[in-house]
Amino acid sequence: MEIKKWWKEAIIYQVYPRSFQDSNGDGTGDLNGITQRLDYIKDLGANAIWICPMYKSPWSDYGYDISDYYKVSEAFGTNEDLYRLIAKAKEKGIRILLDLVINHTSDEHEWFQKALANPKSKYRDYYFFKKGANGKPPNNWRSYFGGSAWEPVPNEKNMFYLHAFTTKMPDLNWENEEMKQELYKMINWWVEKGVSGFRIDAIMNIKKTMLAGDAQKDGSDGLVAIDKYIINQPGIQDLLFDLKKNTFAKHDIMTVAEAAVPDDELENFIGNDGFFNMVFDFRAADIDVPETGEWFLPTNWTVNELRDALLTAQTSVQKMGWGATYFENHDQNRSINKYFSRNKEDISEVTKKMLATILLGFRGTPVIFEGEEIGMENIELASIDEYEDVATHNQYNNGLASKLDEKTVFDLVSYRSRDNSRTPMQWDASLHAGFSTATPWLPVNPNYKVINAEAAIQNKNSIYHHYKNLLSLRNHGTFKNVLIYGKTVPKFADLDNIMAYERVLNDQKVLYFANFQNKTMEFNPSDFTGNLLSNNYDELLIQDGKFIAQPYQAIVIDRNV
Ligand code: NOJ
Numbered sequence: 001m002e003i004k005k006w007w008k009e010a011i012i013y014q015v016y017p018r019s020f021q022d023s024n025g026d027g028t029g030d031l032n033g034i035t036q037r038l039d040y041i042k043d044l045g046a047n048a049i050w051i052c053p054m055y056k057s058p059w060s061d062y063g064y065d066i067s068d069y070y071k072v073s074e075a076f077g078t079n080e081d082l083y084r085l086i087a088k089a090k091e092k093g094i095r096i097l098l099d100l101v102i103n104h105t106s107d108e109h110e111w112f113q114k115a116l117a118n119p120k121s122k123y124r125d126y127y128f129f130k131k132g133a134n135g136k137p138p139n140n141w142r143s144y145f146g147g148s149a150w151e152p153v154p155n156e157k158n159m160f161y162l163h164a165f166t167t168k169m170p171d172l173n174w175e176n177e178e179m180k181q182e183l184y185k186m187i188n189w190w191v192e193k194g195v196s197g198f199r200i201d202a203i204m205n206i207k208k209t210m211l212a213g214d215a216q217k218d219g220s221d222g223l224v225a226i227d228k229y230i231i232n233q234p235g236i237q238d239l240l241f242d243l244k245k246n247t248f249a250k251h252d253i254m255t256v257a258e259a260a261v262p263d264d265e266l267e268n269f270i271g272n273d274g275f276f277n278m279v280f281d282f283r284a285a286d287i288d289v290p291e292t293g294e295w296f297l298p299t300n301w302t303v304n305e306l307r308d309a310l311l312t313a314q315t316s317v318q319k320m321g322w323g324a325t326y327f328e329n330h331d332q333n334r335s336i337n338k339y340f341s342r343n344k345e346d347i348s349e350v351t352k353k354m355l356a357t358i359l360l361g362f363r364g365t366p367v368i369f370e371g372e373e374i375g376m377e378n379i380e381l382a383s384i385d386e387y388e389d390v391a392t393h394n395q396y397n398n399g400l401a402s403k404l405d406e407k408t409v410f411d412l413v414s415y416r417s418r419d420n421s422r423t424p425m426q427w428d429a430s431l432h433a434g435f436s437t438a439t440p441w442l443p444v445n446p447n448y449k450v451i452n453a454e455a456a457i458q459n460k461n462s463i464y465h466h467y468k469n470l471l472s473l474r475n476h477g478t479f480k481n482v483l484i485y486g487k488t489v490p491k492f493a494d495l496d497n498i499m500a501y502e503r504v505l506n507d508q509k510v511l512y513f514a515n516f517q518n519k520t521m522e523f524n525p526s527d528f529t530g531n532l533l534s535n536n537y538d539e540l541l542i543q544d545g546k547f548i549a550q551p552y553q554a555i556v557i558d559r560n561v
Helices: 031-036 038-044 079-091 110-117 122-126 177-192 236-246 263-270 303-317 335-339 349-360 390-401 406-416 453-458 463-475 480-485
Strands: 012-015 048-051 068-072 095-101 129-131 150-152 159-162 197-201 254-257 278-280 322-325 365-369 487-491 498-505 508-515 521-523 531-535 546-549 554-558
Touching: 031 038, 031 048, 031 079, 038 463, 068 079, 068 177, 079 095, 095 254, 110 122, 122 177, 177 236, 254 365, 263 278, 263 303, 303 322, 303 487, 303 498, 335 349, 349 463, 349 508, 349 554, 365 463, 390 406, 453 463, 463 480, 463 531, 480 498, 480 508
Parallel strands: 012 048, 012 365, 048 095, 095 197, 197 254, 254 278, 278 322, 322 365
Antiparallel strands: 129 159, 150 159, 487 498, 498 508, 508 554, 521 546, 531 554
């Protein structure tokens, strides 16, 4: 029997604060803007908000480079604004989750500044400072965002510091006990301030297997991918256990880790005594990215592979724990563009509703990224200069360096750019989509006159209402228990392009079914008897004793009749 927990019953709405709602007319979203929109989030059916980093930051990676863990960025308001948001949200039954970025800080963080100012200070050991050989970095690791992962320390000969992400994001040394205690103190402090949990960033990177000297290069830049040496390294579980013991375990909070965990290790991560409540699985979200992580190289994924990725994640996780389910976040392009990149003509309300149906029936805590519920799409910007995201520029430069032609690189990189999901939320058809009265920090998608929340709310047939209906099935009434606590049982898995599963609990059974292709397919109607709970078409077509699934039709059926 499943253990009941509030965080299993949660529905998370992810807010990218820069892009959600500007309340003070400076073109940048802010915390008071989120407070203004709480009713919108509640009406949709969500009861938790994950706010991407809102801390003080110089914005090298748009907030994932934190220069003060205890302070809200001036761009977003004040700590008091955050406390007010937490209180107002609580009144409405909504919990607030923060992003916890503890693999690295900003180079402008006080600890790093002190480490730079005085090589003898204790803060040196909070990070990785290492000597190079003859002016060359200590080893040839490539950072995730391209180039060496070692940056020369200004004014010190032959000295480097490690940064797995941008040069402005030095990695923290988790072997340093005092540094860890500082992080633990900070985490507990935020919980005392009323935060209900955390999404935990890049946590699989905290243990390093240091390399003295170069490894065999894997690219023409002479470097080697860093992940083999810093992701899920031997010893990491001791660190995670200690982290949990000193922080999360002391409170009734939700923890969602950004952690691609091998199936055979999941028990330690998300089992009953796991380090976290749940992890994000990357198999489906990154299906269009080659293993090397290079956005400028196309992949030939199939719908069957996508189905298998999604359902394998479901069946692996349910053996021992819980997952967070999602299609979009601030690191992804919009899901409708990703999953229909080769058949753009099929992008429509029907296909958007189909994706929603597949996602919202899964076992796990759903995470909806702002704008996904109104079917927001990728943006097409004219040139690389218009993109803000650091990863987009790095991928573009790497693509050019690999001698591909400019157009191919630009097309693929702009399609995959993280800015696609970071464009301002489209609230209405007024100037700047109701996001701000000033020119927004990133352009609004020109389709805002058609795709916007106000229009979606007014149209009872919209994708927004489709989301709302699917979420309400899960939130209250007859199906709540089976849709939250039931197991996922794959269905029709031997049929090409059919994505289907049942949620099963005791004698209750609910079928989620999608015909993920632009053609009809015939089925025996006896496999579909029951009450129709959701449909992205007006009807179910039964002809000559067959159920004819329409192109991209997605339905939900209560099979218990
Ligand atoms: C994962 C975050 O989601 C991403 O936006 C960020 O660039 C990296 N971690 C580094 O913090």
